[in-house]
Amino acid sequence: MSTERVEAGALSSTGLARVRLGLPTVLVLVLLVVGWGVAVVATGVNELAVPGPVAVAQALGDNVGDLTTNTLVTVQEAALGFVLGNVAAIACAVAFVHSDLLRTTAYPVLLVVQAIPLVAIAPILGVWLGAGLAPKVLLAAFLAYTVTLVNMVKGLTSPDTETIELLHTLGAGRWQVLRTVRFPASTPFFFTSLKLGASGAMVAAIAAEYIGALSGLGHLLQFARMRLDTPYLWAVVVVCGVVGIVAYGLMALVEKIVVRWQPPAVDEV
């Protein structure tokens, strides 16, 4: 009974940060990698299609320099877009919460825009903005923007009407209500969107690079695929995964430091 309670508590808000990477996980990971290696050798699969873990590790080692430079390019694009998108989203969310007209006209339109397969627009962005930094940053910003906008509007409107009415009665202005009630209440919502937006911005930057770029992880993916250098391709995918996980983990860490109180249940995912 008691163990079950403890478990329920530990997993009750199953963010990535709350799940400990224990011994069983490491064991499974090792088993999977070994099984992958054995399976590749045993089945005699064409190494061109499925390389073994050793070949992938070798490709990782051989191309450390290239991988690092290109990762930095992608991270820079994603980070720039991430910051821009979040700032714009917070500004819009504040405007939507305070203006009935803006909210009822513009917010539904933005929700519909959100349904547009963003990444499908990447080819047009190439037409608009060329092959430089701009289309990647814009796409990453747009992805982060939509995620944060929805969550911030939810978060800023989450406090009780009674609390806000009380502050109103005490003669608090809009700015004071925003600072003392709405922003603190929206913090957990904001961090949810930060965690999602961090990996989302990475995906967007990689997708934009895939279309047309001279550097970056998306460019490497395309490059390795064209050369049919499958071990290198897998190595790039591994790097993409690690960067995505690190981005998510970083935001989870910041959340842990900033949100010290028990956060309310937020629809994660």
Place this chain on the structure above:
Amino acid sequence: MTVPVQERRSAPAPVLVEAEPSKLAARLRTVRNPLLGVVGLLVLWQVVTATGIVQFFVLPQPVEVVQAFGQYGPQLVRHGLATLTVAFTGFVIGTVAACACALAFTYSRPLRSGFYPLLLAMRAMPLIAVITILVVVLGTGYSPRIVVTALGAFFTTLVNMVRGLRSADGVVEELMHTLSANGVQRLFKVRLFAAAPYLMASLRISASSCVIEATVAEWITGNVGLGYLVQVSGYTFQLPLMWAAIAVAAALTLIALALVGLLERVATPWVPHEPAVAGVQVSKLARRKARA
């Protein structure tokens, strides 16, 4: 003596009659502003493109996009159906697999502690990188596209279902235990009901992301589908057709969202559903505030 009774009886009738039009008016009012927003955007788009402020190769006129619908109708339907096939198959496979895994993780501790953190970590993997590998392994047919779409739905639903299955009220669980209910009974009478709203929330998310993922997958591999159409028409500068394809993809997403919303109302009637437009709820609060 009889008079008050009659009064009491006749009282509700006029209220009912009055309620109808005011409800309709309220509904119209909630629809009016979003419609204004959409129409305003379209008009702005038309004006900006027709006067040449925005060049035709950057953004075609909305009128041209509508014409593209007429001109390329059959093509749009064919590619739209291909995307729908990929998105729907992936959605179903991913969701079913996620529910099975979530059940396994709920009842087997070794499985959960071994695999769940790994799967959570994999959630942050850019699927666009994964599909590049899948194309090499599985070829350029439907399968890599369906697998990627299924993966997206899988991760979304897995996290929510694991949480949902454990969200059952501890007191109710203990009560069931006291009533000597076995595991299967607890699952069907308590846990599945507790998990249903979580499942619905994840279905809503994956309904839209499935279409998007299918489109992106088609854009990287394959010779049919809306993603493919977007790319090809982009490269050949048939921009009205490209925008028409994007519009179809967006429409598919919205229809999928509406269908899941419907399912949500039917399957979990006890959950107060969120309105499609979050603003409606907010403006109700605002109106109450204004009155106070």
